[in-house]
Amino acid sequence: MSEASVLEVFSSIQGEGAFVGQPQVFVRLAGCPLRCAWCDTPHSWIVDGKRQARIVALAGQRTEPARADAERVATWVEEADPSGARPVSVTGGEPLLYPAFLVRLAAALAPRRVHLETAGAHPHALARLVGLVGHVSLDLKLPSDLAPPVAVAGEGESAPADEREWSVARRAALALVAETDACVKLPVAAGRAPADFEPLLADVAALAPRLPVFWQPITPVRGAAAPDGALLLALVARAEAHGLAARVVPQVHRLLGVE
Ligand code: SF4
Structure with a gap:
C-alpha cells in the first residue's frame, strides 16, 4: 500500500524538538492507534474515508481527496513551499502506519529533507x-499515559498493548535511531513523578546516549494540566544523572498561536 490518508499539508513553524523555530512544511497523516491523554491532535486519530485533505498552498487553501499517493502529496508540498528550501515534517496521527x-x-521529495515524527510504537516500520x-x-510515552491501543487500518504492525510490549518496542526504536540524526521527546503532564520516567531514561541512556532529550511540558487540554517548574527541574536533573543532554521546550507553535 503506497497511499496514505492525508489530513493536511501546510507551512508553519516547527514547535517541538531539535528543530524548534525552523520553518517547515507539515504533512499530517490520519490514523493513530494510541490515545495519549494530552493529545493535541485528536482529529487525527480516525481514518475517515469521507474526510477531505486540507491543502494550504501559497495560492490559497483548498481540499482534495484524502487518500493520495506519495507523488501526489509531493506536489502539494511543492505548492506549500515552492522554494524547495523547507524541510518536510511528516506527522500525524502516527505516520508509521504507512511505511x-x-x-x-x-x-x-528528494533532495528536500524529510523529518519523521513518531511515537516509536512500530519499530519494523521505522x-x-x-x-x-x-x-x-x-x-516516547509513559505507558501509564496511554489508553489501550485501538485497531487502525495500517500496514500490519500492531501497537504495543501493555508495558512489556511497550518496553520491547521502545528499545527497538531507540536502537534503530541511536546513530542517526534523531532526538527523543518526552511529553510531561502534571501529576507525574520523576520516577515514572526512569524506565524510559534508562533505555535512552543504555541504547541511544548521544541523542538529545527534550522534556516537553504538555499544553493543557481536555483536563490534562501542564507540569509545574519543580517537576521539570527534577526531570532535568534525573536525565543528567543518566548522562543525557536534556532541555525543556514547551510547544512553541502553541505559544506563537500558529498551527
Ligand atoms: S501518538 Fe500522537 S497523535 Fe497519537 S494519541 Fe499520542 S499524541 Fe495523539
Whole structure:
C-alpha cells in the first residue's frame, strides 16, 4: 500500500524538538492507534474515508481527496513551499502506519529533507525509514499515559498493548535511531513523578546516549494540566544523572498561536 490518508499539508513553524523555530512544511497523516491523554491532535486519530485533505498552498487553501499517493502529496508540498528550501515534517496521527508510502514520499521529495515524527510504537516500520529520512523525532510515552491501543487500518504492525510490549518496542526504536540524526521527546503532564520516567531514561541512556532529550511540558487540554517548574527541574536533573543532554521546550507553535 503506497497511499496514505492525508489530513493536511501546510507551512508553519516547527514547535517541538531539535528543530524548534525552523520553518517547515507539515504533512499530517490520519490514523493513530494510541490515545495519549494530552493529545493535541485528536482529529487525527480516525481514518475517515469521507474526510477531505486540507491543502494550504501559497495560492490559497483548498481540499482534495484524502487518500493520495506519495507523488501526489509531493506536489502539494511543492505548492506549500515552492522554494524547495523547507524541510518536510511528516506527522500525524502516527505516520508509521504507512511505511511503504513514506519510503516513496522520501524519494519523491528528494533532495528536500524529510523529518519523521513518531511515537516509536512500530519499530519494523521505522526500520524501513531509517536512512531515508533526515531526522527522526522519537516521542516516547509513559505507558501509564496511554489508553489501550485501538485497531487502525495500517500496514500490519500492531501497537504495543501493555508495558512489556511497550518496553520491547521502545528499545527497538531507540536502537534503530541511536546513530542517526534523531532526538527523543518526552511529553510531561502534571501529576507525574520523576520516577515514572526512569524506565524510559534508562533505555535512552543504555541504547541511544548521544541523542538529545527534550522534556516537553504538555499544553493543557481536555483536563490534562501542564507540569509545574519543580517537576521539570527534577526531570532535568534525573536525565543528567543518566548522562543525557536534556532541555525543556514547551510547544512553541502553541505559544506563537500558529498551527
Ligand atoms: S501518538 Fe500522537 S497523535 Fe497519537 S494519541 Fe499520542 S499524541 Fe495523539
